Amino acid sequence: MNSELSFPAPAHWIDGRPVPADGPTIDVINPASDAVIAAVPAGTAADVDRAVAAATAAFPGWAATAPAERAAIIQRVSDGLRARNEQLALTITAEMGAPITLSRTAQAGLPPVVTAATAGLAADFPWTEQIGTSLIVREPVGVVGAITPWNFPLQQLVTKVVPAMLAGNTVVLKPAELAPLSARIFAEVAAEAGLPAGVFNVVQGTGPVVGEAIASHRGIDLVSFTGSTATGKRISVLGAQTVKRVALELGGKSASVILRDADVPAAVAASLDSAWVNSGQVCGAYSRLLVPAELRDRVVELALAAAAEYSVGDPMREGTRLGPVASQAQRQRVVSYLERGIAEGATLVTGGPGPVEGLPGGAYVRPTIFADVDPDSTIAQEEIFGPVLAIISYTDDDHAVAIANGTIYGLSGAVFGEDAHAMRIARRMRTGQVWVNGGRMNVLAPFGGYKQSGNGREMGRFGLEEFLETKAIQL
Template identity: 65%
Template sequence: MPFTTGCSLGNMNEQDKLPFPTPSHWINGRAVPGSGPVIDVINPADESVVASVPGGTAEDVDKAVDAAVAAFPGWSATSPADRIAVIRRLAEGMQKHNESLAETITLEMGAPISFARQAQAGFPVASTLAAVAAAEEFEWEETIGNSLVVHEAIGVVGAITPWNFPLQQLVTKVVPALLGGNTIVLKPSEMSPLSALMFAEIASAAGLPDGVLNVVQGTGPVVGEAISRHPRIDMISFTGSTRAGKSVSVAASDTVKRVALELGGKAAHIVLPDADLDFAVSRGLAFAWSNGGQACGAYVRMLVPAGLQETVVEKLRAAAAEYSVGDPADEATRIGPLASETQRQRVDGYIRRGVEDGATLVVGGPGRPEGLETGAYVRPTIFSDVDPSSVIAQEEIFGPVLTVIPYTDDDDAVRIANSTIYGLNAAVTGEEEHAMAIAKRLRVGQVDVNGGPHNFQAPFGGYKQSGNGREMGRAGIEEFLETKAITH
């Protein structure tokens, strides 16, 4: 591993050393030992301890904020072109270290290594380059009538990121904030904190000045709370559960700082009667079970015409047989463990609830997969004949669980799709004009029609309790800017 964020392991014997160097906080351009209790990072595939990180404190947050405040005048005064050059080198650094980043993410949260290379470590490079392209075209100053309108940095941004896509979610906040001239105090999830320290080292090597990006390890109730309440942090950008997002909003309200939230989802994939069913099933299942279903945008509700449900279910049954479950370090594995034992128990509880509530079990079910008694593994599961008002159709499960829900007509499909508290994303598969008409009726932030390729320039964010604000592309940069009108 080419990274050096490991703190001293003290008097530990050689045979007791962890397989991954123990990182620390990253404050003012260097690794800083923490003062709080140690948090173990667990490999969910075999329950081994792969590293330990310090459990940060409010005092650690204060030190990071001091560094960010001190660095802000210089970084915000740096020309957009010079900031862009640093971020472009950062993208090159992530690409260079793709394999190390992918292996680390597989260790810390269980993503299959092939998926980790392509998505967990690959998407951050693509989204960074998309942000660079948006910044190159951005009008930092514009004239409106007799006013000069200036777009400038907010100040110090507190970024709180989740465990499921630890590097990608970090990049979608940190990169546009940096391009806008802001400085950062970042709290990665304590479940998957290692890739964040690697990112900080890559950013430093790319020429990011000391203090511009700071990383404080720790838990949400301690470090996240301290960041959200801190009077010298000007904005919070949070990705995580809707429950936690509400807590962040409350904590941030005392200082009336800007809060951007990217929260939960319960995406509906509407399969229209005129759809190519083989394509709909193949893509739908892939997006339901990708990353073990641990994605806020996973297509977890497949809405199908009632008369086609039996045909779709048989196609899903055949497609599901192609998904191997096992060791995430194995190149052939398509579904690895969930990110933690706590998450495994949670998802297994939802599967049991689906059975209890009378949904038809198509594949999978409660319990561990055969031969995988150790590790956070669940059985990838498909239910059919699901009541759209049932628990498994309404609540975010965050695991490889697909619910198939029959509908009668277009109006019924739209009603079911819009019936949850969430509004993050959706998908529609069918004849193009028909699918586009349905897409415009859905109360979500983004809709995939017939498998359109992902657009890293398009805004990403939710309606309703899926949050507010937008990430990615030009909209992602605007999220981290203040607007000033100078009238003359």
């Protein structure tokens, strides 16, 4: 563990201050070393009650605060996150294993950019507008429950909490117990930025206890959840008991389609990078690579050559491309899928279920490529959430589109080919995002899925609208 890191005593963050644990705690384990690095409280439904009470008390004053003033505080939060980049990067690498270079640029580097972009929406957003004889007023929903995952712990926090607060809501957050530490830093930054006490609260703990208490709480008006599709379904059921709004960003099994007129080497490199970045623990990862049958051998050769550039090792070491997955349980899950892929007849190109050479400890997984994958097989249909790429051959455009759309998911995807051709395919893909020829990320564009990848949208104006009610005042 890096000597520069230290963590506070286990505590929630309620009503603007740390609330120490008064019961059992949950160990936070560094997946690179299996060492315990910190602990957080094992929160209870009573802790959620206290946080909701604080958020409820803070709501009238925060909702009445002018959007421009709320935006100014949020901009200061962005500045504070940027100032703590190295602390955040080291913390996230320690708690969930992302390589330190990725943590600096994406895990800790992207959240202040998204936060500032969200703050910038306030000036031009139509908080009120006239339609005929009606005044349309957009108002905060109330108290928001946010439940975030471990793969991008700070970024997922920011995409929920920041637009919710800009909209005038107060928030109760449950971060993932595997990666809970950056939430405390965010709370400190927000307090330093002048956020009133009670607007942002953190209750640490597990999904079955704290998550379910948030989803079913009568005092929470909207739940925003990112995580597995199975858990999202459970949250929908719990939320329905009080008819609260539920926004879900769930699993994915995204396809990257290489067309016959594509720049094939560039397409393969980009697709592999998406499949393996963050050790494959990305909901929108291009985990399926669809290639024309006659290009199968060339694509496999290119993918194998590109794979040699991905070093696996200590995530705190500069230059490491792939660290461990987030936990030993996640490692076992990924390995079981690798074994299933072999048993179902896919061709193992590289990697596989064995140990990573030179890394006897830690939650390390061999980055893996399969070829000749049946589109209906387990590894082509289920979200693995590990560094695994499945290469699938297709015959023509219609076949490629059918395979791309042939899962329960619809979160993301990519197409590589001549621009007009690629656009035609992109429009046919039933997914919330499609990247054409490596298009650039836009933090103001909506992010979310079709089908069992969820509902609602995050990021930009669309993400802000998720946290607003619409009132018509008839004149």
